[in-house]
Amino acid sequence: MKRSGAILLLVLGAILGIVAPALADGAQAGADIHVAQTLGDRDLTVIIRRVAEVPGPVHVDVVTHAGSPPGEITLTARAAGAATSSAKVVLGDKAGFYSGVVRVDRGGPWELAVDEATIPFVVPALVPSPWENATYGGFIAAGVLLFVALLFAVSGRPGLALVPTAGVVAAVAVAATAALLSPSIPPVAAPGTQLDPTFDNVNDPYQRTSTVDFSRPPVNLVPSMRGEDLVLSLTDGSSGRPVDDLLVHDSAFIHLVVVSPAGNLRHLHPIRTAPGEYRARLQAPEQGTHAIAAEIARRGGGVQLLRSSVDVSGVAAKPNDGTAGLVKEIREVGRPSTITADLGKRDLQPWLGMLGHMIVVGPVTDGPVNAPIWAHVHSMIPPTPGLPDQPDESVAAYGPKVPFTYSFPLPGKYLVWIQVERDYSVVTVPTVVEVPVKGVAGK
Amino acid sequence: MKRYVLGALAGVIAITGALVVLWPRTVEAQPHLAESAQLRFVLTPASTKSGVNAFDLRITDREGNPAPGDEVVVEPAMPQMGHAIAPLTAGPLEPGHYRVGDVGLFMAGQWEITVSLSAERVVIPLLLT
Numbered sequence: 001m002k003r004s005g006a007i008l009l010l011v012l013g014a015i016l017g018i019v020a021p022a023l024a025d026g027a028q029a030g031a032d033i034h035v036a037q038t039l040g041d042r043d044l045t046v047i048i049r050r051v052a053e054v055p056g057p058v059h060v061d062v063v064t065h066a067g068s069p070p071g072e073i074t075l076t077a078r079a080a081g082a083a084t085s086s087a088k089v090v091l092g093d094k095a096g097f098y099s100g101v102v103r104v105d106r107g108g109p110w111e112l113a114v115d116e117a118t119i120p121f122v123v124p125a126l127v128p129s130p131w132e133n134a135t136y137g138g139f140i141a142a143g144v145l146l147f148v149a150l151l152f153a154v155s156g157r158p159g160l161a162l163v164p165t166a167g168v169v170a171a172v173a174v175a176a177t178a179a180l181l182s183p184s185i186p187p188v189a190a191p192g193t194q195l196d197p198t199f200d201n202v203n204d205p206y207q208r209t210s211t212v213d214f215s216r217p218p219v220n221l222v223p224s225m226r227g228e229d230l231v232l233s234l235t236d237g238s239s240g241r242p243v244d245d246l247l248v249h250d251s252a253f254i255h256l257v258v259v260s261p262a263g264n265l266r267h268l269h270p271i272r273t274a275p276g277e278y279r280a281r282l283q284a285p286e287q288g289t290h291a292i293a294a295e296i297a298r299r300g301g302g303v304q305l306l307r308s309s310v311d312v313s314g315v316a317a318k319p320n321d322g323t324a325g326l327v328k329e330i331r332e333v334g335r336p337s338t339i340t341a342d343l344g345k346r347d348l349q350p351w352l353g354m355l356g357h358m359i360v361v362g363p364v365t366d367g368p369v370n371a372p373i374w375a376h377v378h379s380m381i382p383p384t385p386g387l388p389d390q391p392d393e394s395v396a397a398y399g400p401k402v403p404f405t406y407s408f409p410l411p412g413k414y415l416v417w418i419q420v421e422r423d424y425s426v427v428t429v430p431t432v433v434e435v436p437v438k439g440v441a442g443k
Numbered sequence: 444m445k446r447y448v449l450g451a452l453a454g455v456i457a458i459t460g461a462l463v464v465l466w467p468r469t470v471e472a473q474p475h476l477a478e479s480a481q482l483r484f485v486l487t488p489a490s491t492k493s494g495v496n497a498f499d500l501r502i503t504d505r506e507g508n509p510a511p512g513d514e515v516v517v518e519p520a521m522p523q524m525g526h527a528i529a530p531l532t533a534g535p536l537e538p539g540h541y542r543v544g545d546v547g548l549f550m551a552g553q554w555e556i557t558v559s560l561s562a563e564r565v566v567i568p569l570l571l572t
Contacts, residue, residue, distance in 0.1 A: 180465075331530075336518050338529040380526060382549045405527040 034251040034392065036269035036352060038280040039117050042068045042091075043269075043426075045251070046114055047392060051123050055105035058123075060112065062098045063393050064091050066425035076113040077102040080199075095424030097394060109197040117271030119253075120244075122192035125203045131182040138175025142168045189214065193247060194300055214300035219243050221294055221306035228285070230258070230310065232270055232278040232294060242276025245299035251352040254278055255295040255376065257359055259368040261288035262317050265359060265417045265428060285314035291361070291368040295376060309369045320417060322427035324402075332438050333411050341402045341418045341429060348399035350391055351421035355379045356402035359419070363412025363435070373414070377406045393421065408435040477558075477565035482510050484558050484565050493551040493571045500533075500541040502560055509539025510560060517543045518557040521550060 033048040045063040060075055070093050078084045087100040104110055107125025111118050128136075145167040152161035188206055191197040194214045201207065217238035224231050232254065234243040246253045252269040259265050264286070270278035294306045325342035339358065348355065356379035361371045379402045381391065402420055418429040474487040482502055489497040498517060502510040514534060520527040533543045548554055554569045 329529075336520075336527055336530045378526060380524070380550075403529060405529050407527070 032392075033119075033121055033248055034353065035119050035248055036252040037114065037117050037119075037271050038268045039073075039115060039271055040281055041283065044068070044114070045393060046112070046119060048112060048119070048121055051104065054107050054123060054125065055103065057101045058104055058112075060087075060089075060100050060102065061392075062089055062091065062100070062114070064095050064098065064424070066095045066423060068095060073115050074113075075100045075102055077104055077110055078113065079104070079106070079108060079110045082106060082110075106199070106203075108199040108202045109192075114271075116273055119272065122197045122202060125205070127203065127205055129182070130206055131178045131185060134178035135175045135182070138171045138173075138178065142171035142175065145171060192299075196245065196299065215302055216245070216298045216300045219296060219298065219304060219306060221308050223292055223308050223310040225282075225310060225312060226279075228281050228283070229279050230256075230268075230270070230282050230292075232256070232280075234276045234278065234296070242274075243298065244275035246272075247297045247299055249295075249297040249303060250354070250378075253296070255352075256280055257293050257295075257374075257376070258282065259291045259361055259415070260286040260312075260317065261290070261367060262286060262319075263368065263415055263430070264318060264320055265415075265430070267357070267359070267419060267426070267428075282312065282314075284316045284318050285312045286317045287314050288312065289367075289369055291371070293374050305374065307374060320428040320430045322418075322429040324418065324427075324429045326418075326429070326431055328431075328433060330408070330433055330435055332436055334407055334409065336405050336407045337433075337435070339404045339406070339416070339418070339431075339433070341404075341420070343400045343402060343420060343422070343427070346399050347396045347422060348402070349393045349396045349421040349424070350381055350398065351393070351419065351426060353381070355381045355398050355420070356404070357419045358404045358406070359417045360406060360408075360414055360433075361416075362408075362414030362433075363410050364415055365412075368415060371415075373409055375406060377404045379404050393424065396422075408433070411435050411437045475567045475569065477567050478505075479563040479565050481505070482560060482563045482565075483507075484560075484567070486556065486558060486567050486569075488569060491569075491571055493548055496546045496548050496571075497542065497544040498546060498556070500543065500558065502539050502541065509537075511538070512560040514560075515541045515543070516559045517546070518559075519546060519548060520555050520557070521552060522555055523552060524550065 032050055035046045037044045037046055043065045047061040047063065049059040051058055058077060062073065068091065070091050072088055072090050074086055074088055076084060076086045082105055085103040087102050089098050089100040091098050104123050107123045109120065110123050111120050145164040149161045149164040149168065189195050189209055189211065191201040191205060195201055217236055220235045220237055222233040235241065236243050253272060254270045256268045256270055257265065258268065268280040270280035273279050289309050290312050291309050295303060296306065297303045327340045330337045341356065358377040360373065360375040360377065361368045362373055364371050381398060402418065408414065412435060414433045414435060416431050416433050420427050472488050472491050474485050477484045482504055485501045487499040500515060502515065504510055514532050516530055516532050518530040528547065531543050531546060533541045535541055548571055551571050554571060556567045556569050558565055558567060
């Protein structure tokens, strides 16, 4: 009798020992959201840290860059039917990180307003998956049934104990099958990246939809100037309705590249001011027709490049003044050419999640507006094993060599700019590349 | 006694079966074959893990004779990330046999390795884990 009691305790202990550590893995974690924002005269990076619990705090870091005027901004988190939460963040003279905390009280689609800029984001709800439920439920049922079987056995009815014993075998089989097969079950369409997020689908993400193709129609871009601000109007190419489903890709909603008539480049990240309306300030613009190109990604997949041009009235030309040692190995059309920038010191910061960006516009004959090729090449940060999140701008430990590889599709003269970040300031290095039809052009 | 032996045997079979089914497998570095109009390229990577890799290349004509040529060019790219790395060139160790070392394939996923010898080009897919 004593012996059966001891065995019972040992078995129960073993089962609970299996279940307990597994529970800790149940919480699904999202990732930090990095969004670059050209907000008035400031170039900010807004980092919405992963939400650990709901209701709970959302930590928001606002990163200012060199030349950003000091002042105060207001962070506001709002969602339909939820209480609004605000925080004020005082930005200092020094470029760097400034933090604020807002609160969210439910999972679902939220909007973070940074002054007049609005950033839609999804607060994930912690919902256990059906296979997690099967695993934990199976092990718990097995434990309970085992206890019942032992009670029958101890009370002298071994025949009756066979029934719950069979139940133990069945429950363990269910749990083990669910646990073993769970890695190979395809993920459901994610609200926010594939589906339009609603409170219902965020809080019940395991509802399968019949949709298999999530891609959406192309977008029409209409730029215009409103005072100093460049305003972009985005409309759906099939319905004409405003496009309000842009994803954060490469740390921005829109990567807007503006090339002035004199060949000076600006890489801006317009803020969302209304559904389908984005805005960025062009500081001290030049007079003339500017070539613009916007890279966007719609919910459902695929990145699009929208090109256009806009007439700007202004006076001053602000040339790109970055310098770097450049080693160019330009091969013939269609073969990979390499351009390596040497920035001198190993203190580069990730900008938009990358070590460096190279914008290629050409071949230029009568200005950048009519250039047939427009490319955005990345130099990537090698992934660090064990770190799922991208390093933020506080890590100034990359470089000094920034390599790019690009196959120029047409011969001729290209305008090229290389952009990296150092000391919270974006360095833009302009250069010109001549691509031959045959053979290798030297340095 | 006989029953215990049978029981132990059944246990051993069950455990062996479970190990065979559940043992983690690594992808073997297989030779990859691709043919262009004139030539046959066989690329064998040193590893199927991301990181610094090396390629062993055997290039022959359709009859199996070593292909003439003095420089092979290897252009690795990762279409999913929209990213290419600098091309590498190598001279022959012996006719038709090349070795391209120090290939920095730092990211796991599907790579496309373009290999060219004079005017012949092939694209070889390579999955890294």
